[in-house]
Amino acid sequence: MAGPINFTDLQVFRSVVEEGGIVKAARKLHRVPSNVSKRIKQLESSMGVTLFHRDRQRLHLSPTGELLRGYADRLVQLSEEARAAVSGANPRGLLKLGALESTAASRLPGLLAAFHRQYPDVRLELTMGTNDFLVQAVVDRRLDAAFIAEPPARILAHMPVFRERLALISSPDHPPIKRPQDIKSASLIAFPDGCAYRRVLQRWLGHDVFSTKRMLELGSYHAIIACVASGTGVALVPESVLDTMAQTSVRRHPLPKTLADMSTPLVWRDGEISPPVLALRTLVASFKKAARR
Structure with a gap:
């Protein structure tokens, strides 16, 4: 039956992995190699697993060792963060x-x-x-x-x-947009799936209408707003972004407050x-x- 994991053994294990062997790890930890080897064997014994495959003088991480390495990194990092947090030292x-x-x-x-x-x-x-x-x-x-x-x-x-307040935008000469029917023939310009603002646009249009619209997917607001200004389609964007691009000529159309805010x-x-x-x-x-x- 596996026993509790000793934190010092985990630190030794992590050093052996990082340094690539017992001797280098011992030098870094200011220990003798036999002590490092003993610590690794204690860790393997307490967990009931093999962490390294031994090939003459070289050690190779086993699949279980690879798995433990991730946990050891996180535990040591958490320990260092906890010490820094309670000591009042500036974060680094x-x-x-x-x-x-x-x-x-x-x-x-x-x-x-x-x-x-x-x-x-x-x-x-x-x-x-x-x-x-x-x-x-x-x-x-x-x-x-x-x-x-x-x-x-x-x-x-x-x-x-x-x-944030969201607004529909169109080219300057587009008629007012007050309801989904007002953009019946227009293409939509939006970020790819996973965008929260795209989901707001879908809720406003309704799923059935949204799914039938022509869609241009872009990954940049500069590109989206430029395409809207040229008459390519309509888009839903935060007004804070529009305010940083005041030189771009688009027409803003308000959404219902429940969707816009x-x-x-x-x-x-x-x-x-x-x-x-x-x-x-x-x-x-x-x-x-x-x-x-």
Whole structure:
């Protein structure tokens, strides 16, 4: 029967994997090689598995060892984060942040600039994508946090950050759009499946009408708005994005308030907030407070 896992044994295991062998790991850990070998055997014994295949003087990770490696990395990282969080030290390391393209373009520049000034030891890596892509990336731990467009699944914690208002846009000479019938012959221009704003457009049109419309899928608001301005079709976009592209000539058509008003929440994995994510959440809260004054 497998016993409890010793955390020190996990740290030794991780070092052996990273250094590529017992001797190098022993040198890094300031231990004798026999002690490192003993620790690895204790870990294998406590778990009842083989973590390495031994070929003369070389060690090769077994499939079980590969699986444990991922858990060991996460546990050691969590231990380091916990120590940093409770010590009051400034956060450091990598923050993998996701955002909708609209949020990144119109809402984040000032916030990220302030974050960079206040937390210079955190390296920020920004990934853009659709709502559904970002949610799944946070769930899968490919991202630490993300700004999305819809209430998240229960596995994710969240806080509302920005208010968005959506508007239909058309070429300047298009007649007023007040109901779905007013765009009967027009093509739709939208992000691919997974976009929350695309789902709003589908709800407004109705599923049956939406499914019969000609669709041009693009991955950039600049491209979408340029195509709309040229008369290619109509699109649904946040007004905050339009405000950053005032030089582009399009006509705005309001949606019903129940569809037009949306919230942009910041999401992270519930119970797994890291010091960089906590720092971002604190900064976001201060920005919201300042905006209400």
